[in-house]
Amino acid sequence: MLKTDTLIIGGGLAGLAAAKGLEGRRDYLLAEKEIRPGGLAATLKKGGYHFDYSGHLLHLRWPETTRLILGALGSNCRRIKRDARIYAHDSWTPFPFQANLSGMPDGVKAECVSGFLKAYNAGLGRPAPDGVEAFAPWCRRVFGAGISRHFMLPYNAKLWQHPLSRLTTEWCAPFVPVPRPEEVVEGAYGRPNSGMGYNTVFHYPKRGGIGALSNALAAGSRGLRLGLEVTSVDLKKRIAEVRHFGPVHFRRLVNTSPLDEFAAMCADAPAAVRRAAARLRHNTVYVLNLGVKGAVPPLHWGYFPGSGFPFYRAGIATNFSPELAPRGRASFYIEIATPGRALDLASAEEACIRGLEACGLIKSPAQVEEAMWLKIPCAYVIYDADRAAALPEIFGWLKERRVQSIGRYGSWKYSFMEESVREGLEAAARLRSGW
Numbered sequence: 001m002l003k004t005d006t007l008i009i010g011g012g013l014a015g016l017a018a019a020k021g022l023e024g025r026r027d028y029l030l031a032e033k034e035i036r037p038g039g040l041a042a043t044l045k046k047g048g049y050h051f052d053y054s055g056h057l058l059h060l061r062w063p064e065t066t067r068l069i070l071g072a073l074g075s076n077c078r079r080i081k082r083d084a085r086i087y088a089h090d091s092w093t094p095f096p097f098q099a100n101l102s103g104m105p106d107g108v109k110a111e112c113v114s115g116f117l118k119a120y121n122a123g124l125g126r127p128a129p130d131g132v133e134a135f136a137p138w139c140r141r142v143f144g145a146g147i148s149r150h151f152m153l154p155y156n157a158k159l160w161q162h163p164l165s166r167l168t169t170e171w172c173a174p175f176v177p178v179p180r181p182e183e184v185v186e187g188a189y190g191r192p193n194s195g196m197g198y199n200t201v202f203h204y205p206k207r208g209g210i211g212a213l214s215n216a217l218a219a220g221s222r223g224l225r226l227g228l229e230v231t232s233v234d235l236k237k238r239i240a241e242v243r244h245f246g247p248v249h250f251r252r253l254v255n256t257s258p259l260d261e262f263a264a265m266c267a268d269a270p271a272a273v274r275r276a277a278a279r280l281r282h283n284t285v286y287v288l289n290l291g292v293k294g295a296v297p298p299l300h301w302g303y304f305p306g307s308g309f310p311f312y313r314a315g316i317a318t319n320f321s322p323e324l325a326p327r328g329r330a331s332f333y334i335e336i337a338t339p340g341r342a343l344d345l346a347s348a349e350e351a352c353i354r355g356l357e358a359c360g361l362i363k364s365p366a367q368v369e370e371a372m373w374l375k376i377p378c379a380y381v382i383y384d385a386d387r388a389a390a391l392p393e394i395f396g397w398l399k400e401r402r403v404q405s406i407g408r409y410g411s412w413k414y415s416f417m418e419e420s421v422r423e424g425l426e427a428a429a430r431l432r433s434g435w
C-alpha cells in the first residue's frame with residue numbers, strides 16, 4: 001500500500017497552494033481526478049480560442065497570496081481597471097446598479113432613488129448585524145423597493161436559483177456594496193461611482209487564460225498526480241481508496257472536494273454527519289463560450305436582471321486579454337444558472353446569441369464562429385438555514401478526525417480564487433506546525 005504523510009484531495013488552487021506550502025518540507029500526495037490541474041481555474045483551447053470556466057479574474061487583497069500569485073505569473077500578468085455594467089430596461093448603466101442609476105430611464109431612476117431614501121429615512125438602511133436575515137427582506141430594508149424590484153431581486157433569483165425568502169445574507173458583505181444616500185443620488189444624477197465593490201481593479205494573465213496560474217503553481221508540485229480520483233476515505237483507519245490505483249495510507253488529510261460529496265465518501269461518517277451533508281444545496285452553472293468575428297464593445301462584463309435574457313451575466317474575455325482569441329476575433333463567456341436540472345444546450349445557445357444581439361454586444365449571429373459549453377455542476381453553494389445548521393455538525397466531526405476541509409467547496413462558501421490560495425497556504429502552515 002502506498003503511504004504518504006499528507007493526502008490532499010483535489011488539485012484546484014486550494015490544493016495546489018497547500019502543496020506549495022508543503023513542498024520540500026513534508027511528504028505529500030496531491031490527488032486530482034481530472035487530467036489537468038486547476039479545478040475551476042483552468043483554461044481549455046478550441047479553434048484558436050482559449051476559454052475559461054467563465055471570467056476568472058484575480059482580486060488580490062492579502063500580501064502573502066498576492067506575492068505567491070504574482071510571483072507564479074511573473075511577467076505574464078496585467079492589472080486592469082474594471083468596466084462592468086448592468087443591462088436593464090433596454091439601457092446600460094455602470095456597476096453597481098444601486099450606486100449608478102444614471103443610465104436608467106427617468107421613471108426607474110426616480111423610483112429607485114426615492115425608494116432608497118425612504119428605506120434609509122425609516123432608519124432601516126443598514127445591513128443586518130448578524131447576517132441571518134433572508135435576502136429578499138434584507139434588500140427591501142437596505143436598498144428600498146425600487147432597487148430591489150429593478151435589479152437586486154430579479155438578478156439574484158436568476159443567479160442563485162433558490163427562493164430569495166430562504167436565501168440568507170452571510171455572503172453579501174464583500175459582494176453587494178451598500179452605498180450611502182449621497183452616493184445613490186450622485187450616481188443617479190451626477191457623476192458615476194466608479195470605485196465601488198471588491199473588484200474595481202483586477203489582475204489577469206496576459207497569455208493562456210487563468211489556467212496559466214494553475215499551470216505555473218502545478219509546475220512546482222512534485223507530489224501532484226493527475227487522473228487520480230479518491231472514491232472513499234476511512235478517517236479512522238487513515239486509508240483512502242483511489243480509483244484505478246488502490247488504497248493509500250495517510251497520516252493527515254486536506255480535502256478540497258465539495259463538502260457534501262466528501263462527507264458521503266467518508267466510510268466512518270456518523271449518520272448525523274451524513275444527514276447534515278445531505279441538507280447542503282448548490283446551483284449549477286452552464287457557461288457558453290463563444291468565439292466571435294469582428295469588433296465588439298469595450299466592456300468587461302455585464303449583468304442581466306431581465307427575464308428576456310436566459311443568462312445572468314455575460315463577459316468579453318478578450319477585453320481583458322486579447323491573446324485569448326486569434327487576431328481580429330473576440331471571445332464571450334455567458335453564464336446560465338439552474339437549480340441542478342439539465343439545460344437544453346441547443347435552444348439555450350440560440351437564446352444566448354439572440355440576447356447578445358438584443359443588447360448590442362454583437363451585431364449579428366453570423367459573427368459567431370466557435371462555441372464551447374462548460375458545465376460547473378457545483379457552482380454557488382446556497383446560504384440558507386440548512387447550511388447554517390449543517391456546517392457545525394460536519395466540521396465538528398472533521399476536527400475530531402483531524403481533517404482540514406478547505407477551498408470554495410471544501411469549506412462550502414462563496415469565495416474567490418485568492419481565498420482558496422490563502423486557505424491552502426494556511427492548511428499547510430498548520431500541518432508544518434504539527435496539526
Ligand SMILES: Cc1cc2nc3c(=O)[nH]c(=O)nc-3n(C[C@H](O)[C@H](O)[C@H](O)COP(=O)(O)OP(=O)(O)OC[C@H]3O[C@@H](n4cnc5c(N)ncnc54)[C@H](O)[C@@H]3O)c2cc1C
Binds near residue numbers: 033054058415
Ligand atoms: C461561475 C464562477 C465564476 C467565478 N469567477 C471568479 C472570479 O472572477 N474570480 C475569482 O477569484 N474567483 C471566481 N470564482 C471562484 C473560483 O472558481 C474558486 O474560488 C476557486 O477556483 C476554487 O478553487 P478550489 O481549489 O477551492 O476548488 P476547485 O477549483 O473546485 O478545485 C477542487 C478540485 O478537486 C478535484 N476533485 C474533486 N473531487 C475529487 C476527488 N474525489 N478526487 C480527486 N480530486 C477531486 C476537482 O477536480 C478540482 O480540480 C468563480 C466561480 C464560479 C463558479
